[in-house]
Amino acid sequence: MPPRRALLLTLDAFNTIFHPHPPVATQYLSAARSIPSFLPPSTTTPITPHDISTAFRASYKLQASLYPNYGREVPNFNGPTEWWGNVIRGCFATVTG
Structure with missing residues (x-):
């Protein structure tokens, strides 16, 4: 019989019970x-938090489509560290032109 796999259940509480x-x-x-x-x-034009928020969402969606699951299946990709770094760099590249 194959070994049993652990089940992990996660919940997203951001902007529901957690508001930074x-x-x-x-x-x-x-x-x-x-x-x-x-x-x-x-x-x-000065950069506003709204600009950052809009650019962040677009950058996040792009990374999620290019590297699903934080790039876990992509060889030589540095996982969540590289993934989130790309999101932040993409966000600021957008707002700074």
Whole structure:
């Protein structure tokens, strides 16, 4: 008889019972602004948390379609670390043009 596999049940509580304060997009923008020369010094329109949130969602969806399950099945892919790094880099690449 083959060994029994463990069953893992996870629940997503984000924005249901867990609400980060300040919002995640605000925290990301604040962190980016605290790093010298991370954001372009002059832009025609200031970057807002709404911009970050919109770009984050698009970047997240792209990574999820390119590398499902955090790229687990992709050879030489560094799993969740690389996956989330790509999401954040993609987000800020979008808002900074």
